[in-house]
Amino acid sequence: MAETEGFEVGSRVRLRANPGRIGNYTGRSRMVAGFKLLEIDFGPNDIQNIRESQLEKVPKHETMEDLFDSGRFGGPNDLAKIIITAKLRGDLTNVFYSMGISNTEFFPHQFKPVLKFIESPRGRLLIADEVGLGKTIESIYVWKELQAREGARRLLIVCPSMLREKWKRDLEIRFSEEAEVVDAKALLEKLENAAKNPSRRSFILITSIEGIRARSSDWDPDAFNNRAKLCGFLEEMAERTMEPLLDLVIIDEAHYLRNSNTASFQTASILRENSAHLLLLSATPIQTDNENLFNLLKLLSPEEFSNYETFNNLSTINSILIELANTIRYRATKESLDKIKEIIKENKFIIGEDLASNIQSAINKGELGPEERIDLSHRIGERSFFSQYINRTRKRDVIENRVIRVPQTVTFTFTEYEKYLYDTVTQFLRDKSERRTTLSEFVLIARQRQMTSSLPAAFKHWKDNDSMDDQLWDDLGVDLQDEEDVKIIKELYNLPIAVELDKLERYDSKYEELKKQLKPLLIKSPKEKIIIFSFYRGTISYLAKRLDLDGFRLVTILGGMGDEKYEIIESFAKDNGPNILISSEVGAEGIDLQFSHIIINYDLPWNPMKLEQRIGRIDRIGQASDKIFIYNISCSDTIEDRVLTKLYERINIFKSSIGDLEDIMGTIVDRLALDLIDPKLSDEDREQRAEQNMLMLENNRKLRNELEDKAIDLFGFRDYIIRAIDDAKQLERFVDPSDTIKLVDTFFNSYYPGTKIQLYKEKSTFLIKLSPEAKVNFASYCETVRPQINTKLHRSESEILCIFDPKTKIDKTNLYIERIDAIHPLIRWIVEENDKHLEDRHPCSAIMLEHSNLQLKPGIYTYFIQLWQAKGWKSKKEIHFYSAPIGGYPLSSNDSEKLIVSGFRYGQKWYNWNEFVNILAARQTLDSLMDNAFQEYSSFETDFINENENICNKQGEYAKRTAERKIAEVEDLIQRLEVEGKQKVIPIHRARITKIKEQLEIQNARIKKYMVTESVPINLAMGILKLGV
Incomplete structure (x- = not known):
């Protein structure tokens, strides 16, 4: 029919x-x-x-309201399809796409940089968190946001060479991202390929600043090496293209770039010019003075921070804003209102007429409530010039119950034979110091330090003529290069006495003291994990041999082991694994050992920062124990141990984190070390000189802390930011695995029912095999967009094991595994396909929900959901939720969001709604909600227009300054060439100036275009929801 x-x-x-x-x-x-x-x-x-x-x-x-009025209600799956698809498009500004996407624990402060980055008009940020708070993780969160929001494809990470493998491993284990470690030659090849085919090249590359920086000698035509070729290519690309080669550059340990005259700084500057976004990571942005911070900000934005005087002027303006914000935030009582009015009156130009008027109106109402104080202080903070460029978090601000450090100094005395050897060789070394050079002084100190670490290990080292390069660098930061110094070192192998190594080992008083400490710890807790640190490789090898012979279960790690050390750590961390890990601080660099709470310092490093690094391996986020125990083995017979123990107790390093004292320590540590071998000094003189140096160190440290305290609020307004992050977590404003699972299941059931989706073992793991038609269409999508993540779902004839929860671990299997998240090509394809089938969506639902976690009154609610979209220099896109009991008052926005999200996640279709609901009364409530939504949208639109105008004006000024800076640099070069008589190449550089001016015109046209905003509210869904039985 x-x-x-x-x-x-x-x-x-x-x-x-x-x-x-x-x-x-x-x-x-x-x-x-x-x-x-x-x-x-x-x-x-x-x-x-x-x-x-x-x-x-x-x-x-048929409109959405027609469906509501006629009672044509769908169910929770219809609502889920609309909300999840909108969320997974990757462009909502009030959703964290990096949250819940990794195998990491949630800490609110780690999303502060993400929020700042999303809101930043420049895409450049200095993450200056203290050691141990997770700067690496924070920066990768930013990368994940860029992948979701902008389809970012190319990331370059620049770090010290010793941290390259740590970055590679963190990306793999925590984020399931594959990265490649490259040198200058390989990086150049990757970038050249990306320049030729930008839409087809995706990568995450890791390199060291040492390996790519081009010194002046590298530019010599006779020695034009890969570093110079790389930097030359980057300079050329920075001028030729409007589209940057890289989506994001992350520079770790950026404080090494604080001198703007170095090759490292210049190389980082060229990378900045070739990247759409830039992150600098440094735990120490402020050290001896504000100039360190200025140079890092200059690297981020040379146009804004062109000279130190301008920076200081901005700091003065900033301090006014800080004072006003703090007065409002912390002391906004009636007594403080006069002070606020006075600040506004004297600084209206700095604060801004509109904001000053808003503050004045608020305080005229009387005492301000907590929410008003936080919101006003945040708005003031947004006017802070530095806030958009810096994120700073300190441990004391975010860790409520900080780990208690419990130190214990374990003293021992030499045997008569040990003391004889020590005293004799000490005098021999001091006598040799008469003909010292600067470096050979440190060689003598290193010899002395070897004895302090372990007499048997030191004398075996000397007997075997082992190299001293590693110890000089690891312990004292000295690089052995000069031939004369090497000659002096060889002379030091000729000891004035014979040493009985067997006797020394049999009666090793320091080792016996170590055993005495270890045995009761392991008897009390047989599965205890203990870390023994030493700065000297010879000591580590000696202890490993002795402890193994005495029946202790142990492993060792040293610098230069690469990936092997991670495998060793994994075995050590297991319950049935070894009890003891012996390591140097260099070996443990980049290793997280917070599963242990006991360390034993078999010797003390000469630099306190090395000791802080040791303790920092276990005193970090994730430490489960309330206390960590620090045992320091010290010999009362040696001047070195007495001085170092006193120094470390003075700066309180064993009881609390000292932050970073690298710059402060420099010359003071050198003085302490050199005094130890000065033959003109007695031990009493040495201790007195040490006391003077320690007092100087203490004073310098106090000054540094005062500077830090004054500057800290310059970096951000924490209350508002942390509140926004907590809201996002509680309201699940991120892509939950259940969202992606529901999206995939609904999509294939609707359009490709021949696709196999079968639960594997865990609730978030599925075996998926696409139907033939789905494979063809998905393959066509992948061919067109060339996604940054590889997939075999459209090619495989076998089932693919798909894991939707990043925290899910899978035992070894022969199945091919893919981790599915918001940026996986399968999800991006489904979202695109859903957008092609808008007519299949049903925006009205009737839902029945029984959910005890919601602290709301049972009843029947009407809900309304609206999408706010605004386009200008930056786009804003937010979903807003509204609900109210029928005939009652509206819920708060947060409660509305919780109710509606719970409805589509856990609710059921409400078939007999018409037996309980008067549709006319429900419609009246809906009208009221819609009126509220449009009123709030109007305020949103006005704020966006004002904000966009401000941003465009700043971008125009920035573009002008950038062009002026580049032109000035080229003109300086042309002047030098004219003086040198190199006339032939001058026209090439004049053409560069013309090109820069053309680019400025293009930029200005783009800015003018974005000055005109487009905004629209879009009704997404509406319906009724029954809460409770």
Whole structure:
């Protein structure tokens, strides 16, 4: 039968009981048991025969409100499809796409840089958190946001060479991202390929600043090496293209770039010019003075921070804003209102007329509430010039119950034979210091330090003529290069006495003291994990041999082990693994050992920062123990141990984190070390000189802390930011694994029902095999967009194990594994396909929810959801939720969001709603919610227009300054070439100036275009929801 009454061939129809289920009438029908069944095509491989009485035509021009008024309600899956698709497009500004996407623990402060980065008009930020708070993780969160929001493809990480493998491992283990470690030659090849095919090249590359910086000698035509070629290519690309080569550059340990005259700084500057976004990571942005911070900010934005005087002027302005914000935030009582008014009156130009007026209106109402104080202080903070460039978090601000450090100094005395050897060799070394050079002094100190670490290990080292390079660098930071110094070192192998190594080992008093400490710890807790640190490789090897012979279960790690050390750490961390790890601080660099709470310093490093690094391996976020125990083995017979123990107790390093004292320590540590071998000094003189140096160190440290305290609020307004992050977490404003699972399941059920989706073992793991038609269409998508993440789902003839929760661990399997998140190509394809089928969406739902976690009164609610979209220099896109009991007052925005999200996640379709709901009363409540939404949207639109105008004006000024800076640099070069008589190449550089001016015109045209904003509110969904039984 070709047609039936009321329905034509091809008519779009839906189920009366489930209006969200829409299909097309094929024209075929049949009579069964007196009922007419129509053949309805709901999608590929989904054709069903439905009773005619259960179907109705889909009206051609039916609005969302028409559906509501006529009671054509779908269910929670219809609502889920709309909200999840909107969320997974990757462009909502009030959703964290990096949250819940990694195998990491949630800490609110780690999303502060993400929030700042999203809101930043420049895409450049200095992350200056203290050691141990997770700067690496924070920076990768930013990368994940860029992948989701902008389809970012190319990331370059620049770090010290010793940290390259740590970065590679963190990306793999925590974020399932593959990265490649490259040198200058390989990096150049990757970038050249990216320049040729930008849309087809995706990578994460890791390199060291030492390996790519081009010194002046590298530019010599006779020695033009890969570093110079790389920097030359980057300079050329910075001028030729409007689209940067890189989406993001991350520079770790950026404080090494604080001198703007170095090759490292210049190389970092060239990288900045070739990247759309830039992150600098440094735990020490402020050290001896503000100039360190200025140079880092200059690297971020040379146009804004062109000279130190301007920086200081901005600091003065900033301090006024800080004072006003702090007065409002912390002391906004009636007594403080006069002070606020005075600040506003004297600084209205700095604060801004509009904001000053808003503050004045607020305080005229009387005492301000907590929410008003936080919001006003945040708005003031947004006027802070530095706030957009810096994120600073300190441990004391974010860790409520900080780990207590419990130090214990374990003293021992030499045997008579040990003391004889020590005293004799000490005098020998001091006598040798008479003909010292600067470096050989440190060699002598290193010899002395070896004895302090372990007499048997030191004398074996000397006997075997082992190299001293590692110890000089690891312990004293000295690089051995000069031939004369090497000659002096060789002379020091000729000791004035014979040493009985067997006797020294048999009666090693320091080792016996170590055993004495270890045994009760392991008897009390047989699975205890203990870390023994030493700065000297010889000592580490000696202890490993002795402890192994005495029956202790142990492993060792040293610098230069690469990936092997991570495998060793994994075995050490296991419950049934070894009890003891012996390591140098260099070996443990980049290793997280917070599963242990006991360290033993077999010797003390000469630099306190090395000791802080040791303790920092276990005193970091994730340490489960309330206390960590620090044992320091010290010999009362040696001047070195007495001085160092006193020094470390003075700066309180064993009881609390000292931050970073690298710059402060420099010369003071050198003085302490050199005094130890000065033959003109007695031990009493040495201790007195040490006391003077320690006092100087203490004073310098106090000054540094005062500077830090004064500057800290310059970096951000924490209350507002942390509140926004906590809201995002509690309201689940991130892509939850359940969202992606539901999206995938609903999509394939609707359009490709031949696809196999089978639960594997864990709730977030599925075996997926696409249907032939799905494979063809997904393959076409991948070929077109060239996604940054590889997938085999469209190619594999076998099932793929898909893991939707990043925290899920899978035992070894032969199955091919893919981790599915918001940026996986499968999800991006589904979102794109859903957007092509807007007519299949049903925006009205009736939901029944029984959910005890919601602290809301049971009842029947009306809800409304609206999408706010605004485009200018930056785009804003936010979903807003509204709900109210029918005939009652609206819920808060947060409660509305919780109710509606819980509805589509955990609710069921409410079939008999009409037995409980007066649709006219529900519609009145809906109208009220819609009025509220449009009023709030109007304020949003006004704020966006004002903010966009401000940003565009700043971008115009920035573009002008950038062009002026580049032109000035080229003109300086032309002047030098004219003086040198190199006339032939001058026209090339004049052409560069013309090109820069052309680029400025293009930029100005772009800015002018974005000055005109576009904004629109879009109604997404509405419906009714029954909460409770």
